[in-house]
Amino acid sequence: QVAIKSIRKDKIKDEQDLVHIRREIEIMSSLNHPHIISVHEVFESSSKIVIVMEYASKGDLYDYISERQRLTEQEARHFFRQVVSAVYYCHKNGIVHRDLKLENILLDANGNIKVRG
Template sequence: MLFQKKFLPREINIVKTLRHPNIVQYFQCIETNRRFIIAMEYAQTGSLLDLMAMKHVLSETEARVFFRQLIGALQFCHSKFIAHRDLKLENLLLFWENCLKIGDFGFARHFDVDDGSTTFSSTFCGSNAYISPEILHQRSYNPLSADIWACGVILFAMVFGKLPFDDSGSIQHLTQNYFLQLVDKGLVFPIDKKISVECKNLITNVMTPESMRPKIRSILNDPWISSNLEK
């Protein structure tokens, strides 16, 4: 009932307002006596998670193309005062010619800006492996900054073929406390996969404490992401 009364109407109101080449397009919502049917753009190539399952790891060239699209779409959302709050590989859908689009705005919300400061969120939402330390610590958090942390997790997963804070495939590890312990230990780069210093620096800069996390504009100007996409 909470989903139908709160989250679903919010999601529909949000996706109606978003028109961007890297955001899945909403068409209409049909309500019946028993269910809501939302018609949206069809991702014929699946999700980024599907691609990772097939390729295991992406080259920096491939990852750069997808990451730039992700950050560009997220910048658009934030400019419309919308935070996604559930960015992960499953929610990044793939279309023709390496086109990535953000989908699933079920946890998205509008945020207010008061005196230049973003209103903080208190709702615990998202997937454990992608959520930021401040959420794991159950503190009020800046939803824009939390989105940026999730982008760092996604970039790490693309270039290393694994999540930075992995559940190791064991169901008993799928707990908030388990991920909290991993995140508090800090980011560790795998030694069996070499990536450029520039890419590693970007991941490190993004996956920092909330007070130090960069803004989207700074990320777009980062040497790795702003370099020639054909390199």
């Protein structure tokens, strides 16, 4: 399974935003880490940009915690280690996430963290 993100170019405000989007896609495509969402393919037409990426079937960490009201210490430690590993990898490669929040931390089918851009 994959997730598909489609960006309509007519919704992009100016050329600078388009440059920013392309740069973000380039960065995400270059990353290879078990706890970062991988980009499989990018298609661009005159009207849209389509990004095919890894699918995280268990949703985001915000919803996961909200549904359970709490995490066990073991769960929290498990998630925290994986997030720190992903962030360390980014920083080691000169990349700063700038929007790390529970909604951007996803869970795959095995309950492992997948940080999205």
